[in-house]
Amino acid sequence: QKEVEQDPGPLSVPEGAIVSLNCTYSNSAFQYFMWYRQYSRKGPELLMYTYSSGNKEDGRFTAQVDKSSKYISLFIRDSQPSDSATYLCAMSGGNTDKLIFGTGTRLQVFP
Amino acid sequence: DGGITQSPKYLFRKEGQNVTLSCEQNLNHDAMYWYRQDPGQGLRLIYYSQIVNDFQKGDIAEGYSVSREKKESFPLTVTSAQKNPTAFYLCASSNAGGESPLHFGNGTRLTVT
8 A cells, every 4th residue: 555645637627616636645643744736847846835734725725634534635726727737745754754745636627 | 046957858868878867956955856757656766865975765766876966966877777767857855854845846858769
């Protein structure tokens, strides 16, 4: 079993939809949770950073962490075609000094 | 502008040749990383360095080598021993510590024929 599981998609939604992207993990020691957005042929860019449980909002993006269920989510409101990209979750903590990445979910928002 | 520069963007080599990928950062980060990205496999860690003149193997170090002679630079050599070198290579840097997010360059696409 992988430490971090992420559905690869692709996920195709119409413009304006609410998008939910998710990751599950097995290591209960993880405390730092991140979401990266990666456009085609580009490097990943940090979108959201969350410590421990709870929600964090930034514009149209909301990150949620549920440590009891070992589940993290990224919500995108009013999705735009420019949101079309691959979204990677990443996490670390405990005795892991490296970030562990999910495989990424490819999102396509069509006009 | 602070950031990470990877060059070149595209690289083509013949099988059996070693090739070196460049990575430079001006973020004053202590730690630097090399990842390989293949379709459907996510990011796999090749090597990382948390301080100058020191580096550690990641999950898939075989067939690769690195050096860290300067804080700003972390070149990756893909040797002829790497069985499947064609891939997208990403360099990243961060402040020391697992809680620090990574900052990525825009990658080098290596094609070996």
